[in-house]
Amino acid sequence: xxxxxxxxxxxxxxxxxxxxxxxxxxxxIRRWRALSGGGRVxxxxxxxxxxxxxxADSSALALCxxxxxSNLVVAHILHDLRPALEATADLEAxxxxxxxxxxxxxxxxxxxxxxxxxxxxxxxxxxxxxLVALAREHACPFIATAHHxxxxxxxxxxxxxxxxxxxxxxxxxxxxxxAPGITLIRPMLDITRIDAEAICRDAGVSWTTxxxxxxRTRLRAALRHDVVPALRSIAPSIATTAGRVAAVQREIAxxxxxxxxxxxxxxxxxEHRMVRFRRRDLAGAPRTVAELALRRAVERVGCQSDAPxxxxxTRAISRLRARSGERRLYEFAGASILIxxxxxxxxxxxxxRES
Numbered sequence: 324x325x326x327x328x329x330x331x332x333x334x335x336x337x338x339x340x341x342x343x344x345x346x347x348x349x350x351x352i353r354r355w356r357a358l359s360g361g362g363r364v365x366x367x368x369x370x371x372x373x374x375x376x377x378x379a380d381s382s383a384l385a386l387c388x389x390x391x392x393s394n395l396v397v398a399h400i401l402h403d404l405r406p407a408l409e410a411t412a413d414l415e416a417x418x419x420x421x422x423x424x425x426x427x428x429x430x431x432x433x434x435x436x437x438x439x440x441x442x443x444x445x446x447x448x449x450x451x452x453x454l455v456a457l458a459r460e461h462a463c464p465f466i467a468t469a470h471h472x473x474x475x476x477x478x479x480x481x482x483x484x485x486x487x488x489x490x491x492x493x494x495x496x497x498x499x500x501x502a503p504g505i506t507l508i509r510p511m512l513d514i515t516r517i518d519a520e521a522i523c524r525d526a527g528v529s530w531t532t533x534x535x536x537x538x539r540t541r542l543r544a545a546l547r548h549d550v551v552p553a554l555r556s557i558a559p560s561i562a563t564t565a566g567r568v569a570a571v572q573r574e575i576a577x578x579x580x581x582x583x584x585x586x587x588x589x590x591x592x593x594e595h596r597m598v599r600f601r602r603r604d605l606a607g608a609p610r611t612v613a614e615l616a617l618r619r620a621v622e623r624v625g626c627q628s629d630a631p632x633x634x635x636x637t638r639a640i641s642r643l644r645a646r647s648g649e650r651r652l653y654e655f656a657g658a659s660i661l662i663x664x665x666x667x668x669x670x671x672x673x674x675x676r677e678s
Contacts, residue, residue, distance in 0.1 A: 347518040354510035372463040377416035380469035383519035397421035472562035494569030583615035620669040626657040
């Protein structure tokens with residue numbers, strides 16, 4: 324990742340007409356305040372880095388927050404996944420918006436193609452790393468992104484297709500810690516893409532369009548263009564309803580995590596390379612709690628919690644609940660789960676394939 328750089332430009336005369344602090348704009352401002360300290364913090368003290376791609380969503384976010392305060396930095400991340408001319412045009416559009424709003428502007432460049440792996444995942448990781456670097460550079464404890472209710476709906480549909488449980492169906496969190504002293508906040512989750520575009524139009528601000536968002540070979544784009552409109556024709560408020568569903572799932576996921584951690588606390592941990600449960604403890608727990616405890620044990624031995632597939636976990640839990648005392652080994656990338664008569668052991672590295 325290249326070093327972040329700060330670009331300051333003097334304001335230009337054609338300042339956008341800042342929207343009134345009501346309707347969708349008021350919702351965004353109230354959420355920004357709630358997510359950045361609530362009533363105990365004054366607006367001038369909520370220094371926030373606004374992630375701005377120059378699209379309608381992030382432009383609307385910048386307009387909303389600029390209507391409430393000025394201790395803001397508009398930030399744009401330039402990456403190598405799009406043609407250079409398009410990427411540069413977006414950079415200049417974000418810079419221009421910041422200038423028109425009389426806000427500081429910062430940018431950074433990241434390289435994704437050279438990293439290998441899933442490009443979307445790499446781009447997301449590098450983008451957040453760059454935003455954290457910029458937030459530190461400019462003393463911003465908060466990074467705001469423009470995820471909205473339609474993004475939430477698309478995310479829930481994607482995870483439903485993939486068979487996610489409560490944790491996955493909790494969707495996009497309104498707030499999470501990105502790094503020490505830096506919190507990611509999403510003040511727009513209660514408004515829709517249509518609301519965001521209306522905010523831009525009312526302010527006289529045009530926005531750029533990323534062509535990849537129309538590529539129906541990507542699951543999110545296919546859902547956005549082919550599925551969500553059909554759902555909205557049946558239930559016009561489906562996007563905001565999805566937000567309420569996600570909030571309930573987050574509460575359920577939190578409670579399940581708490582129970583799984585209690586179960587994990589009963590296990591024997593050996594030098595962070597082996598976690599051994601009593602079989603009766605896992606077998607007596609609700610299936611979802613037992614699976615979560617096993618996944619947390621997978622993390623303890625140094626693997627990703629999603630390394631064991633849903634099929635592997637289903638088989639392992641079924642074996643735990645069976646009366647048979649037969650040993651069975653379930654092996655996956657980076658670790659294994661061994662089921663024995665009196666216990667279940669998660670360990671790394673794996674030794675052999677399941678027989």
